[in-house]
Amino acid sequence: MTGPMTRSTIVVVTWRGKGHVSACLDAVAAQTRPHRLLVVDNASDDGTEEILAAHPARPEVLRLPTNTGYAGALAAVDRHAAVGTEFTAWLNDDAEPAPDWLAALEDALDQDEQAAAAGSRMAGLDGAVLSIGVGLTADGHGVDLVDEAAGPRPVFGFCGGAVLLRTEALRHAGGVPARFFCYYEDTDTAWRLRLANHTIVSVPTARVTHRHGASTQPGSRLFHLWNERNRLAMLIRCAPGGVAVREVARFAAITALLPLRRLARRPERRPGTPWNFRVRLRLRVLGELAGSLPQLLRERKAVTDLAEIPRSAVWRVARSLNSPG
Template sequence: MTWRGKGHVSACLDAVAAQTRPHRLLVVDNASDDGTAAVLAAHPAKPAVLRLPANTGYAGALAAADRNDAVDTEFTAWLNDDTEPAPDWLATLEDALDRHEHAAAAGSRMVGLDGAVLSAGVGLTADGHGVDLTDVVADADLADGVAPVFGFCGGAVLLRTAALRRAGGVPARFFCYYEDTDTAWRLRLANHTIVSVPDARVTHRHGASSQPGSRRFHLWNERNRLAMLVRCAPAAVAAREVTRFAAITALLPLRALTRPGGRSGDARGRPWNFRVRLRLRVLAELAASLPQLLRERKAVTDLAVVPRSAVWRAARSMNPPG
Protein backbone atom coordinates (compact mmCIF):
# COMPACT_ATOMS: atom_id res chain seq x y z
CA MET A 1 0.00 0.00 0.00
CA THR A 2 1.45 3.35 -0.93
CA TRP A 3 0.58 7.01 -0.74
CA ARG A 4 3.05 9.59 -2.01
CA GLY A 5 5.73 6.93 -1.75
CA LYS A 6 7.93 8.10 -4.61
CA GLY A 7 10.95 8.50 -2.36
CA HIS A 8 10.88 5.07 -0.71
CA VAL A 9 8.57 2.63 -2.49
CA SER A 10 11.33 1.46 -4.87
CA ALA A 11 13.36 0.10 -1.95
CA CYS A 12 10.33 -1.80 -0.73
CA LEU A 13 9.67 -3.27 -4.19
CA ASP A 14 13.35 -4.26 -4.50
CA ALA A 15 13.12 -6.12 -1.19
CA VAL A 16 9.89 -7.89 -2.16
CA ALA A 17 11.39 -8.90 -5.51
CA ALA A 18 14.30 -10.48 -3.64
CA GLN A 19 12.05 -12.83 -1.62
CA THR A 20 13.06 -16.49 -1.75
CA ARG A 21 9.44 -17.70 -1.92
CA PRO A 22 7.23 -17.30 -5.02
CA HIS A 23 4.59 -14.61 -4.62
CA ARG A 24 2.23 -12.24 -6.37
CA LEU A 25 2.65 -8.51 -5.83
CA LEU A 26 -0.23 -6.04 -5.77
CA VAL A 27 0.41 -2.38 -4.97
CA VAL A 28 -2.58 -0.30 -3.93
CA ASP A 29 -1.85 3.32 -4.79
CA ASN A 30 -3.93 5.70 -2.67
CA ALA A 31 -4.26 8.36 -5.38
CA SER A 32 -0.63 9.47 -5.04
CA ASP A 33 0.07 12.78 -6.78
CA ASP A 34 3.85 12.92 -6.40
CA GLY A 35 5.00 10.72 -9.27
CA THR A 36 4.59 7.41 -7.45
CA ALA A 37 2.61 5.99 -10.38
CA ALA A 38 5.58 6.51 -12.71
CA VAL A 39 7.92 4.78 -10.24
CA LEU A 40 5.60 1.79 -10.05
CA ALA A 41 5.25 1.57 -13.81
CA ALA A 42 9.02 1.68 -14.35
CA HIS A 43 10.05 -0.79 -11.63
CA PRO A 44 11.50 -4.07 -12.94
CA ALA A 45 9.30 -6.10 -10.56
CA LYS A 46 6.32 -5.00 -12.70
CA PRO A 47 3.82 -5.07 -9.84
CA ALA A 48 0.10 -5.20 -10.48
CA VAL A 49 -1.25 -1.80 -9.43
CA LEU A 50 -4.69 -0.95 -8.11
CA ARG A 51 -4.95 2.83 -8.22
CA LEU A 52 -7.73 4.27 -6.09
CA PRO A 53 -9.51 7.51 -7.05
CA ALA A 54 -8.98 9.03 -3.59
CA ASN A 55 -6.78 8.52 -0.56
CA THR A 56 -8.61 5.99 1.60
CA GLY A 57 -5.83 5.54 4.13
CA TYR A 58 -4.02 2.32 4.96
CA ALA A 59 -7.21 0.63 6.15
CA GLY A 60 -9.11 1.63 3.04
CA ALA A 61 -6.32 0.40 0.79
CA LEU A 62 -6.20 -2.96 2.59
CA ALA A 63 -9.95 -3.32 2.24
CA ALA A 64 -9.76 -2.48 -1.46
CA ALA A 65 -7.06 -5.13 -1.96
CA ASP A 66 -9.14 -7.71 -0.11
CA ARG A 67 -12.11 -6.98 -2.38
CA ASN A 68 -9.96 -7.25 -5.50
CA ASP A 69 -10.68 -10.37 -7.56
CA ALA A 70 -6.96 -10.88 -8.15
CA VAL A 71 -6.36 -11.80 -4.50
CA ASP A 72 -7.13 -15.52 -4.48
CA THR A 73 -4.06 -16.88 -2.73
CA GLU A 74 -4.04 -18.93 0.48
CA PHE A 75 -2.12 -16.21 2.28
CA THR A 76 -2.28 -12.42 2.08
CA ALA A 77 0.65 -10.25 3.20
CA TRP A 78 0.23 -6.65 4.31
CA LEU A 79 3.31 -4.51 3.86
CA ASN A 80 3.92 -0.79 4.34
CA ASP A 81 5.61 1.00 1.46
CA ASP A 82 8.34 2.26 3.81
CA THR A 83 9.50 -1.24 4.82
CA GLU A 84 12.22 -3.52 3.50
CA PRO A 85 11.70 -7.20 4.36
CA ALA A 86 14.68 -9.54 4.57
CA PRO A 87 14.92 -12.01 1.65
CA ASP A 88 13.58 -14.92 3.73
CA TRP A 89 10.79 -12.87 5.35
CA LEU A 90 7.88 -14.33 3.39
CA ALA A 91 9.19 -17.89 3.56
CA THR A 92 9.67 -17.64 7.32
CA LEU A 93 6.11 -16.39 7.86
CA GLU A 94 4.59 -18.99 5.52
CA ASP A 95 6.46 -21.79 7.26
CA ALA A 96 5.23 -20.55 10.64
CA LEU A 97 1.59 -20.63 9.50
CA ASP A 98 2.11 -24.07 7.97
CA ARG A 99 3.33 -25.34 11.35
CA HIS A 100 0.52 -23.63 13.31
CA GLU A 101 -2.75 -24.51 11.63
CA HIS A 102 -4.85 -22.65 14.23
CA ALA A 103 -2.96 -19.40 13.71
CA ALA A 104 -4.65 -16.97 11.33
CA ALA A 105 -1.82 -14.42 11.30
CA ALA A 106 1.93 -14.37 11.69
CA GLY A 107 3.55 -11.07 12.61
CA SER A 108 7.06 -9.87 11.91
CA ARG A 109 9.89 -8.39 13.92
CA MET A 110 10.02 -4.80 12.72
CA VAL A 111 13.22 -2.87 13.37
CA GLY A 112 14.23 0.72 12.77
CA LEU A 113 17.15 1.91 10.66
CA ASP A 114 19.30 1.69 13.80
CA GLY A 115 18.35 -1.95 14.36
CA ALA A 116 16.20 -1.28 17.45
CA VAL A 117 13.05 -3.38 17.64
CA LEU A 118 9.97 -1.26 16.91
CA SER A 119 7.39 -4.03 17.14
CA ALA A 120 7.34 -7.81 17.43
CA GLY A 121 3.63 -8.00 18.11
CA VAL A 122 0.81 -6.04 19.70
CA GLY A 123 -0.65 -6.31 23.20
CA LEU A 124 -3.59 -4.61 24.88
CA THR A 125 -3.29 -2.33 27.89
CA ALA A 126 -5.84 -2.30 30.70
CA ASP A 127 -7.63 0.61 29.00
CA GLY A 128 -7.72 -1.07 25.60
CA HIS A 129 -4.83 0.69 23.90
CA GLY A 130 -2.83 -1.35 21.45
CA VAL A 131 0.83 -1.36 22.44
CA ASP A 132 3.81 -2.49 20.39
CA LEU A 133 5.70 -5.30 22.12
CA THR A 134 9.45 -5.29 21.69
CA ASP A 135 10.56 -8.13 23.96
CA VAL A 136 8.56 -11.13 22.74
CA VAL A 137 11.76 -12.53 21.22
CA ALA A 138 12.85 -13.51 24.71
CA ASP A 139 9.60 -15.44 25.18
CA ALA A 140 9.75 -17.32 21.88
CA ASP A 141 9.91 -21.10 21.81
CA LEU A 142 13.37 -21.39 20.32
CA ALA A 143 12.63 -24.88 19.00
CA ASP A 144 9.65 -23.59 17.06
CA GLY A 145 10.60 -19.99 16.38
CA VAL A 146 7.32 -18.31 17.35
CA ALA A 147 5.80 -16.54 20.34
CA PRO A 148 2.09 -16.10 21.15
CA VAL A 149 0.85 -12.50 21.02
CA PHE A 150 -2.58 -10.87 21.06
CA GLY A 151 -2.14 -9.05 17.78
CA PHE A 152 0.22 -7.93 15.08
CA CYS A 153 1.54 -4.74 13.55
CA GLY A 154 -0.25 -4.34 10.24
CA GLY A 155 2.84 -2.89 8.58
CA ALA A 156 4.27 -6.38 7.94
CA VAL A 157 2.13 -9.44 8.55
CA LEU A 158 0.98 -12.60 6.78
CA LEU A 159 -2.66 -13.68 7.16
CA ARG A 160 -4.77 -16.60 6.03
CA THR A 161 -6.96 -15.04 3.36
CA ALA A 162 -10.04 -17.15 4.08
CA ALA A 163 -9.86 -16.53 7.83
CA LEU A 164 -9.54 -12.79 7.27
CA ARG A 165 -12.59 -12.71 5.03
CA ARG A 166 -14.67 -14.91 7.34
CA ALA A 167 -13.88 -12.52 10.19
CA GLY A 168 -15.24 -9.55 8.24
CA GLY A 169 -12.17 -8.26 6.43
CA VAL A 170 -10.55 -4.90 7.16
CA PRO A 171 -12.45 -1.97 8.76
CA ALA A 172 -11.99 0.53 5.93
CA ARG A 173 -13.73 3.28 7.95
CA PHE A 174 -10.69 3.46 10.30
CA PHE A 175 -8.60 5.11 7.54
CA CYS A 176 -5.37 4.72 9.47
CA TYR A 177 -4.34 3.04 12.77
CA TYR A 178 -5.98 0.28 14.81
CA GLU A 179 -7.24 -1.56 11.71
CA ASP A 180 -4.71 -4.26 12.61
CA THR A 181 -5.69 -4.56 16.29
CA ASP A 182 -9.38 -4.58 15.38
CA THR A 183 -8.65 -7.39 12.90
CA ALA A 184 -6.74 -9.32 15.56
CA TRP A 185 -9.73 -8.99 17.91
CA ARG A 186 -12.08 -10.50 15.32
CA LEU A 187 -9.70 -13.31 14.37
CA ARG A 188 -9.46 -14.25 18.03
CA LEU A 189 -13.24 -14.07 18.44
CA ALA A 190 -13.33 -16.58 15.58
CA ASN A 191 -11.13 -18.89 17.72
CA HIS A 192 -7.88 -18.35 15.86
CA THR A 193 -4.50 -17.71 17.42
CA ILE A 194 -1.85 -15.21 16.34
CA VAL A 195 1.90 -15.71 16.48
CA SER A 196 4.94 -13.48 16.34
CA VAL A 197 7.84 -14.78 14.26
CA PRO A 198 11.04 -13.10 15.47
CA ASP A 199 13.11 -14.46 12.57
CA ALA A 200 10.87 -12.70 10.03
CA ARG A 201 12.76 -9.43 10.01
CA VAL A 202 11.60 -6.20 8.38
CA THR A 203 13.34 -2.82 8.42
CA HIS A 204 10.88 0.04 8.80
CA ARG A 205 11.42 3.71 8.04
CA HIS A 206 8.93 4.55 10.77
CA GLY A 207 6.87 7.63 9.97
CA ALA A 208 7.93 7.98 6.34
CA SER A 209 4.29 7.97 5.26
CA SER A 210 2.72 9.58 8.33
CA GLN A 211 3.62 11.93 11.16
CA PRO A 212 3.61 10.14 14.54
CA GLY A 213 2.71 12.59 17.28
CA SER A 214 0.83 14.94 14.95
CA ARG A 215 -2.72 16.14 15.41
CA ARG A 216 -4.09 13.74 12.79
CA PHE A 217 -2.11 10.86 14.28
CA HIS A 218 -3.71 11.35 17.70
CA LEU A 219 -7.16 12.01 16.24
CA TRP A 220 -7.12 8.73 14.32
CA ASN A 221 -5.58 6.80 17.23
CA GLU A 222 -8.05 7.97 19.87
CA ARG A 223 -11.11 7.70 17.62
CA ASN A 224 -10.19 4.28 16.26
CA ARG A 225 -9.30 2.84 19.66
CA LEU A 226 -12.76 3.68 20.95
CA ALA A 227 -14.41 2.47 17.74
CA MET A 228 -12.51 -0.82 18.00
CA LEU A 229 -13.68 -1.30 21.59
CA VAL A 230 -17.29 -0.59 20.65
CA ARG A 231 -17.06 -3.11 17.82
CA CYS A 232 -15.10 -5.86 19.52
CA ALA A 233 -14.63 -5.55 23.30
CA PRO A 234 -16.94 -6.66 26.13
CA ALA A 235 -19.73 -4.10 26.55
CA ALA A 236 -18.56 -3.13 30.04
CA VAL A 237 -15.03 -2.44 28.79
CA ALA A 238 -16.24 -0.38 25.82
CA ALA A 239 -18.68 1.65 27.94
CA ARG A 240 -16.06 2.23 30.63
CA GLU A 241 -13.44 3.53 28.20
CA VAL A 242 -15.82 5.80 26.27
CA THR A 243 -17.07 7.21 29.59
CA ARG A 244 -13.52 7.65 30.87
CA PHE A 245 -12.47 9.46 27.69
CA ALA A 246 -15.44 11.83 27.98
CA ALA A 247 -14.83 12.44 31.71
CA ILE A 248 -11.15 13.27 31.20
CA THR A 249 -12.11 15.61 28.38
CA ALA A 250 -14.55 17.42 30.67
CA LEU A 251 -12.01 17.69 33.49
CA LEU A 252 -9.08 19.00 31.45
CA PRO A 253 -10.20 22.67 31.51
CA LEU A 254 -10.75 22.48 35.26
CA ARG A 255 -7.29 21.02 35.83
CA ALA A 256 -5.74 23.82 33.79
CA LEU A 257 -7.55 26.47 35.84
CA THR A 258 -6.33 25.04 39.16
CA ARG A 259 -2.67 25.40 38.18
CA PRO A 260 -0.77 28.63 38.82
CA GLY A 261 -1.21 30.77 35.74
CA GLY A 262 -3.41 28.09 34.24
CA ARG A 263 -6.14 28.68 31.71
CA SER A 264 -8.74 26.54 30.07
CA GLY A 265 -8.69 25.46 26.45
CA ASP A 266 -5.93 23.94 24.36
CA ALA A 267 -2.78 24.95 26.22
CA ARG A 268 0.28 25.18 24.01
CA GLY A 269 2.78 22.42 24.60
CA ARG A 270 0.17 19.94 25.78
CA PRO A 271 0.22 16.66 23.79
CA TRP A 272 -2.46 16.60 21.11
CA ASN A 273 -4.32 13.72 22.75
CA PHE A 274 -4.81 15.91 25.84
CA ARG A 275 -6.11 18.95 24.00
CA VAL A 276 -9.79 19.55 24.57
CA ARG A 277 -10.72 20.47 21.02
CA LEU A 278 -9.20 17.34 19.55
CA ARG A 279 -10.89 15.18 22.17
CA LEU A 280 -14.23 16.85 21.51
CA ARG A 281 -13.84 16.09 17.83
CA VAL A 282 -13.10 12.45 18.69
CA LEU A 283 -16.29 12.28 20.74
CA ALA A 284 -18.30 14.00 18.00
CA GLU A 285 -17.07 11.60 15.33
CA LEU A 286 -17.68 8.63 17.61
CA ALA A 287 -21.23 9.81 18.38
CA ALA A 288 -22.00 10.35 14.70
CA SER A 289 -20.81 6.86 13.80
CA LEU A 290 -22.27 5.09 16.84
CA PRO A 291 -25.37 3.67 15.08
CA GLN A 292 -23.15 2.17 12.39
CA LEU A 293 -20.65 0.91 14.97
CA LEU A 294 -23.41 -0.83 16.90
CA ARG A 295 -24.59 -2.53 13.71
CA GLU A 296 -21.02 -3.62 13.09
CA ARG A 297 -20.82 -4.89 16.68
CA LYS A 298 -23.82 -7.11 16.03
CA ALA A 299 -22.17 -8.42 12.86
CA VAL A 300 -19.03 -9.20 14.86
CA THR A 301 -21.16 -10.99 17.46
CA ASP A 302 -22.85 -13.07 14.75
CA LEU A 303 -19.47 -14.25 13.47
CA ALA A 304 -17.87 -14.89 16.87
CA VAL A 305 -17.48 -18.35 18.37
CA VAL A 306 -15.50 -17.25 21.45
CA PRO A 307 -16.99 -14.87 24.08
CA ARG A 308 -15.59 -11.34 24.08
CA SER A 309 -14.80 -11.69 27.78
CA ALA A 310 -12.60 -14.72 27.12
CA VAL A 311 -10.62 -12.88 24.42
CA TRP A 312 -10.22 -9.87 26.73
CA ARG A 313 -8.90 -12.04 29.58
CA ALA A 314 -6.52 -13.81 27.22
CA ALA A 315 -5.26 -10.49 25.88
CA ARG A 316 -4.56 -9.19 29.36
CA SER A 317 -2.72 -12.37 30.36
CA MET A 318 -0.40 -12.15 27.34
CA ASN A 319 0.96 -8.73 28.23
CA PRO A 320 4.28 -8.42 30.05
CA PRO A 321 4.19 -7.28 33.69
CA GLY A 322 3.41 -3.55 34.03
Protein backbone atom coordinates in the same frame (compact mmCIF):
# COMPACT_ATOMS: atom_id res chain seq x y z
CA MET B 1 8.14 -13.63 -8.74
CA THR B 2 5.38 -16.17 -9.25
CA GLY B 3 5.30 -19.87 -9.89
CA PRO B 4 3.23 -23.04 -9.52
CA MET B 5 3.75 -22.96 -5.74
CA THR B 6 2.77 -19.30 -5.26
CA ARG B 7 0.85 -19.27 -1.99
CA SER B 8 1.03 -15.61 -0.97
CA THR B 9 -0.01 -12.25 -2.33
CA ILE B 10 2.08 -9.41 -0.92
CA VAL B 11 -0.03 -6.25 -0.77
CA VAL B 12 1.98 -3.02 -0.57
CA VAL B 13 -0.03 0.10 0.21
CA THR B 14 1.50 3.37 -0.92
CA TRP B 15 0.64 7.04 -0.80
CA ARG B 16 3.11 9.59 -2.07
CA GLY B 17 5.81 6.95 -1.77
CA LYS B 18 8.14 8.31 -4.42
CA GLY B 19 11.06 8.57 -2.02
CA HIS B 20 10.92 5.05 -0.56
CA VAL B 21 8.58 2.67 -2.42
CA SER B 22 11.34 1.52 -4.82
CA ALA B 23 13.42 0.19 -1.92
CA CYS B 24 10.37 -1.70 -0.64
CA LEU B 25 9.70 -3.27 -4.05
CA ASP B 26 13.39 -4.18 -4.43
CA ALA B 27 13.22 -6.06 -1.12
CA VAL B 28 10.01 -7.82 -2.12
CA ALA B 29 11.56 -8.87 -5.43
CA ALA B 30 14.45 -10.47 -3.51
CA GLN B 31 12.18 -12.84 -1.57
CA THR B 32 13.18 -16.50 -1.66
CA ARG B 33 9.58 -17.70 -2.01
CA PRO B 34 7.32 -17.29 -5.04
CA HIS B 35 4.69 -14.63 -4.51
CA ARG B 36 2.26 -12.33 -6.22
CA LEU B 37 2.94 -8.61 -5.77
CA LEU B 38 0.05 -6.16 -5.69
CA VAL B 39 0.53 -2.47 -4.99
CA VAL B 40 -2.45 -0.35 -3.93
CA ASP B 41 -1.79 3.28 -4.80
CA ASN B 42 -3.86 5.70 -2.74
CA ALA B 43 -4.14 8.31 -5.50
CA SER B 44 -0.51 9.42 -5.18
CA ASP B 45 0.23 12.70 -6.92
CA ASP B 46 4.02 12.88 -6.47
CA GLY B 47 5.25 10.65 -9.29
CA THR B 48 4.71 7.34 -7.49
CA GLU B 49 2.55 6.12 -10.36
CA GLU B 50 5.44 6.46 -12.82
CA ILE B 51 7.86 4.71 -10.46
CA LEU B 52 5.50 1.73 -10.12
CA ALA B 53 5.10 1.49 -13.89
CA ALA B 54 8.87 1.47 -14.46
CA HIS B 55 9.94 -0.81 -11.62
CA PRO B 56 11.57 -4.09 -12.79
CA ALA B 57 9.41 -6.10 -10.37
CA ARG B 58 6.45 -5.19 -12.61
CA PRO B 59 3.89 -5.18 -9.79
CA GLU B 60 0.18 -5.35 -10.39
CA VAL B 61 -1.21 -1.95 -9.43
CA LEU B 62 -4.65 -1.12 -8.08
CA ARG B 63 -4.87 2.67 -8.26
CA LEU B 64 -7.63 4.20 -6.16
CA PRO B 65 -9.33 7.48 -7.14
CA THR B 66 -8.89 9.01 -3.66
CA ASN B 67 -6.66 8.49 -0.64
CA THR B 68 -8.54 5.96 1.51
CA GLY B 69 -5.77 5.45 4.07
CA TYR B 70 -4.05 2.19 4.93
CA ALA B 71 -7.27 0.57 6.12
CA GLY B 72 -9.27 1.70 3.12
CA ALA B 73 -6.64 0.44 0.69
CA LEU B 74 -6.52 -2.99 2.30
CA ALA B 75 -10.30 -3.19 2.29
CA ALA B 76 -10.32 -2.22 -1.40
CA VAL B 77 -8.18 -5.25 -2.19
CA ASP B 78 -10.88 -7.54 -0.84
CA ARG B 79 -13.70 -5.57 -2.50
CA HIS B 80 -11.97 -6.02 -5.85
CA ALA B 81 -11.44 -9.75 -5.12
CA ALA B 82 -7.79 -9.09 -5.87
CA VAL B 83 -6.42 -11.85 -3.65
CA GLY B 84 -6.86 -15.45 -4.73
CA THR B 85 -3.95 -16.97 -2.82
CA GLU B 86 -3.87 -18.93 0.41
CA PHE B 87 -2.09 -16.15 2.27
CA THR B 88 -2.23 -12.35 2.13
CA ALA B 89 0.68 -10.24 3.33
CA TRP B 90 0.29 -6.61 4.33
CA LEU B 91 3.40 -4.48 3.90
CA ASN B 92 4.03 -0.77 4.39
CA ASP B 93 5.65 1.00 1.47
CA ASP B 94 8.40 2.25 3.81
CA ALA B 95 9.30 -1.27 4.98
CA GLU B 96 12.06 -3.48 3.58
CA PRO B 97 11.75 -7.20 4.41
CA ALA B 98 14.77 -9.50 4.54
CA PRO B 99 14.98 -12.03 1.66
CA ASP B 100 13.69 -14.90 3.83
CA TRP B 101 10.88 -12.84 5.41
CA LEU B 102 8.02 -14.43 3.48
CA ALA B 103 9.47 -17.91 3.88
CA ALA B 104 9.66 -17.50 7.66
CA LEU B 105 6.05 -16.35 7.87
CA GLU B 106 4.67 -19.06 5.59
CA ASP B 107 6.55 -21.72 7.55
CA ALA B 108 5.19 -20.38 10.84
CA LEU B 109 1.59 -20.63 9.63
CA ASP B 110 2.25 -24.12 8.25
CA GLN B 111 3.48 -25.19 11.68
CA ASP B 112 0.45 -23.80 13.54
CA GLU B 113 -2.87 -24.51 11.85
CA GLN B 114 -4.84 -22.54 14.45
CA ALA B 115 -2.84 -19.37 13.80
CA ALA B 116 -4.54 -17.01 11.35
CA ALA B 117 -1.76 -14.43 11.28
CA ALA B 118 2.01 -14.33 11.67
CA GLY B 119 3.63 -11.03 12.58
CA SER B 120 7.14 -9.81 11.90
CA ARG B 121 10.08 -8.40 13.82
CA MET B 122 10.14 -4.76 12.79
CA ALA B 123 13.23 -2.67 13.48
CA GLY B 124 14.20 0.90 12.70
CA LEU B 125 17.08 2.04 10.56
CA ASP B 126 19.25 2.08 13.71
CA GLY B 127 18.44 -1.58 14.42
CA ALA B 128 16.27 -0.87 17.46
CA VAL B 129 13.23 -3.14 17.66
CA LEU B 130 9.99 -1.28 16.97
CA SER B 131 7.54 -4.17 17.28
CA ILE B 132 7.39 -7.96 17.52
CA GLY B 133 3.65 -7.91 18.07
CA VAL B 134 0.85 -5.99 19.78
CA GLY B 135 -0.49 -6.26 23.31
CA LEU B 136 -3.45 -4.56 25.02
CA THR B 137 -3.39 -2.42 28.14
CA ALA B 138 -6.11 -2.54 30.76
CA ASP B 139 -7.85 0.43 29.12
CA GLY B 140 -7.74 -1.09 25.65
CA HIS B 141 -4.78 0.71 24.14
CA GLY B 142 -2.77 -1.30 21.65
CA VAL B 143 0.96 -1.21 22.40
CA ASP B 144 3.91 -2.49 20.42
CA LEU B 145 5.80 -5.27 22.18
CA VAL B 146 9.58 -5.20 21.84
CA ASP B 147 10.80 -8.03 24.07
CA GLU B 148 12.28 -10.59 21.70
CA ALA B 149 12.12 -14.38 21.88
CA ALA B 150 14.18 -17.11 20.28
CA GLY B 151 11.34 -18.61 18.25
CA PRO B 152 7.70 -18.04 17.25
CA ARG B 153 5.61 -16.93 20.21
CA PRO B 154 1.94 -16.16 20.79
CA VAL B 155 0.90 -12.50 20.87
CA PHE B 156 -2.52 -10.90 21.08
CA GLY B 157 -2.16 -8.93 17.86
CA PHE B 158 0.20 -7.92 15.10
CA CYS B 159 1.62 -4.75 13.60
CA GLY B 160 -0.16 -4.32 10.28
CA GLY B 161 2.95 -2.90 8.65
CA ALA B 162 4.34 -6.39 7.96
CA VAL B 163 2.15 -9.44 8.57
CA LEU B 164 0.98 -12.59 6.79
CA LEU B 165 -2.65 -13.68 7.17
CA ARG B 166 -4.73 -16.63 6.03
CA THR B 167 -6.90 -15.09 3.34
CA GLU B 168 -10.08 -17.02 4.08
CA ALA B 169 -9.79 -16.48 7.84
CA LEU B 170 -9.47 -12.75 7.24
CA ARG B 171 -12.53 -12.69 4.99
CA HIS B 172 -14.58 -14.83 7.37
CA ALA B 173 -13.75 -12.44 10.22
CA GLY B 174 -15.13 -9.51 8.24
CA GLY B 175 -12.07 -8.14 6.48
CA VAL B 176 -10.54 -4.77 7.24
CA PRO B 177 -12.52 -1.85 8.78
CA ALA B 178 -12.10 0.66 5.95
CA ARG B 179 -13.60 3.56 7.91
CA PHE B 180 -10.65 3.53 10.32
CA PHE B 181 -8.51 5.13 7.56
CA CYS B 182 -5.34 4.26 9.47
CA TYR B 183 -4.31 3.08 12.95
CA TYR B 184 -5.98 0.29 14.95
CA GLU B 185 -7.26 -1.48 11.83
CA ASP B 186 -4.66 -4.18 12.58
CA THR B 187 -5.59 -4.61 16.27
CA ASP B 188 -9.29 -4.63 15.41
CA THR B 189 -8.63 -7.32 12.80
CA ALA B 190 -6.56 -9.38 15.24
CA TRP B 191 -9.34 -9.13 17.83
CA ARG B 192 -11.94 -10.42 15.38
CA LEU B 193 -9.66 -13.27 14.30
CA ARG B 194 -9.39 -14.27 17.96
CA LEU B 195 -13.16 -14.08 18.37
CA ALA B 196 -13.29 -16.55 15.46
CA ASN B 197 -11.15 -18.88 17.63
CA HIS B 198 -7.84 -18.29 15.82
CA THR B 199 -4.49 -17.50 17.38
CA ILE B 200 -1.72 -15.14 16.30
CA VAL B 201 2.02 -15.67 16.42
CA SER B 202 5.08 -13.47 16.27
CA VAL B 203 7.97 -14.73 14.15
CA PRO B 204 11.29 -13.14 15.20
CA THR B 205 13.12 -14.57 12.19
CA ALA B 206 10.80 -12.65 9.84
CA ARG B 207 12.85 -9.45 9.87
CA VAL B 208 11.77 -6.12 8.43
CA THR B 209 13.49 -2.75 8.45
CA HIS B 210 10.98 0.06 8.78
CA ARG B 211 11.47 3.73 7.98
CA HIS B 212 9.06 4.61 10.76
CA GLY B 213 6.96 7.66 9.98
CA ALA B 214 7.97 8.02 6.34
CA SER B 215 4.33 7.98 5.22
CA THR B 216 2.67 9.48 8.32
CA GLN B 217 3.53 11.95 11.06
CA PRO B 218 3.50 10.21 14.47
CA GLY B 219 2.58 12.68 17.19
CA SER B 220 0.65 14.97 14.85
CA ARG B 221 -2.91 16.14 15.36
CA LEU B 222 -4.31 13.69 12.81
CA PHE B 223 -2.25 10.87 14.31
CA HIS B 224 -3.85 11.38 17.71
CA LEU B 225 -7.30 12.00 16.26
CA TRP B 226 -7.26 8.71 14.38
CA ASN B 227 -5.71 6.82 17.28
CA GLU B 228 -8.19 7.97 19.89
CA ARG B 229 -11.24 7.63 17.63
CA ASN B 230 -10.29 4.23 16.28
CA ARG B 231 -9.37 2.80 19.68
CA LEU B 232 -12.82 3.60 21.01
CA ALA B 233 -14.48 2.38 17.80
CA MET B 234 -12.54 -0.89 18.09
CA LEU B 235 -13.70 -1.36 21.68
CA ILE B 236 -17.33 -0.75 20.71
CA ARG B 237 -16.99 -3.27 17.88
CA CYS B 238 -14.98 -5.96 19.63
CA ALA B 239 -14.69 -5.64 23.41
CA PRO B 240 -17.08 -6.88 26.10
CA GLY B 241 -19.90 -4.38 26.55
CA GLY B 242 -18.81 -3.33 30.03
CA VAL B 243 -15.28 -2.59 28.84
CA ALA B 244 -16.47 -0.54 25.87
CA VAL B 245 -18.92 1.54 27.96
CA ARG B 246 -16.31 2.07 30.68
CA GLU B 247 -13.64 3.33 28.31
CA VAL B 248 -15.93 5.63 26.33
CA ALA B 249 -17.21 7.05 29.62
CA ARG B 250 -13.66 7.45 30.92
CA PHE B 251 -12.64 9.30 27.77
CA ALA B 252 -15.64 11.64 28.07
CA ALA B 253 -15.02 12.25 31.78
CA ILE B 254 -11.35 13.11 31.26
CA THR B 255 -12.35 15.46 28.45
CA ALA B 256 -14.82 17.23 30.75
CA LEU B 257 -12.28 17.55 33.56
CA LEU B 258 -9.35 18.81 31.51
CA PRO B 259 -10.41 22.49 31.53
CA LEU B 260 -10.60 22.34 35.35
CA ARG B 261 -7.05 21.14 35.78
CA ARG B 262 -4.53 23.90 36.23
CA LEU B 263 -1.82 22.25 34.14
CA ALA B 264 -4.18 21.66 31.23
CA ARG B 265 -5.85 25.10 31.31
CA ARG B 266 -6.10 26.68 27.82
CA PRO B 267 -4.39 23.59 26.31
CA GLU B 268 -4.48 24.96 22.76
CA ARG B 269 -2.23 27.81 23.93
CA ARG B 270 0.29 25.52 25.59
CA PRO B 271 2.58 24.15 22.86
CA GLY B 272 3.84 21.40 25.17
CA THR B 273 0.39 19.84 25.62
CA PRO B 274 0.08 16.60 23.64
CA TRP B 275 -2.67 16.65 21.05
CA ASN B 276 -4.55 13.80 22.73
CA PHE B 277 -4.98 15.98 25.84
CA ARG B 278 -6.33 19.00 23.99
CA VAL B 279 -10.02 19.48 24.60
CA ARG B 280 -10.97 20.44 21.05
CA LEU B 281 -9.45 17.28 19.59
CA ARG B 282 -11.13 15.10 22.22
CA LEU B 283 -14.48 16.77 21.57
CA ARG B 284 -14.09 16.04 17.89
CA VAL B 285 -13.35 12.39 18.71
CA LEU B 286 -16.52 12.19 20.80
CA GLY B 287 -18.52 13.94 18.08
CA GLU B 288 -17.35 11.56 15.36
CA LEU B 289 -17.96 8.61 17.65
CA ALA B 290 -21.51 9.77 18.43
CA GLY B 291 -22.25 10.30 14.75
CA SER B 292 -21.08 6.81 13.84
CA LEU B 293 -22.54 5.02 16.88
CA PRO B 294 -25.55 3.48 15.06
CA GLN B 295 -23.22 2.05 12.42
CA LEU B 296 -20.74 0.86 15.07
CA LEU B 297 -23.52 -0.95 16.92
CA ARG B 298 -24.59 -2.67 13.71
CA GLU B 299 -20.97 -3.67 13.14
CA ARG B 300 -20.78 -4.96 16.71
CA LYS B 301 -23.75 -7.23 16.02
CA ALA B 302 -22.08 -8.48 12.83
CA VAL B 303 -18.92 -9.25 14.80
CA THR B 304 -21.02 -11.12 17.36
CA ASP B 305 -22.71 -13.15 14.64
CA LEU B 306 -19.31 -14.28 13.31
CA ALA B 307 -17.74 -14.97 16.70
CA GLU B 308 -17.15 -18.52 17.86
CA ILE B 309 -16.00 -17.74 21.40
CA PRO B 310 -17.27 -15.12 23.91
CA ARG B 311 -15.87 -11.61 23.99
CA SER B 312 -15.08 -12.08 27.68
CA ALA B 313 -12.82 -15.03 26.88
CA VAL B 314 -10.85 -13.03 24.31
CA TRP B 315 -10.56 -10.11 26.73
CA ARG B 316 -9.07 -12.45 29.34
CA VAL B 317 -6.55 -13.61 26.75
CA ALA B 318 -5.76 -10.00 25.92
CA ARG B 319 -5.12 -9.20 29.55
CA SER B 320 -2.93 -12.24 30.17
CA LEU B 321 -1.03 -12.62 26.91
CA ASN B 322 1.82 -10.23 26.29
CA SER B 323 -0.02 -7.40 27.96
CA PRO B 324 2.34 -4.80 29.37
CA GLY B 325 -0.03 -3.11 31.76
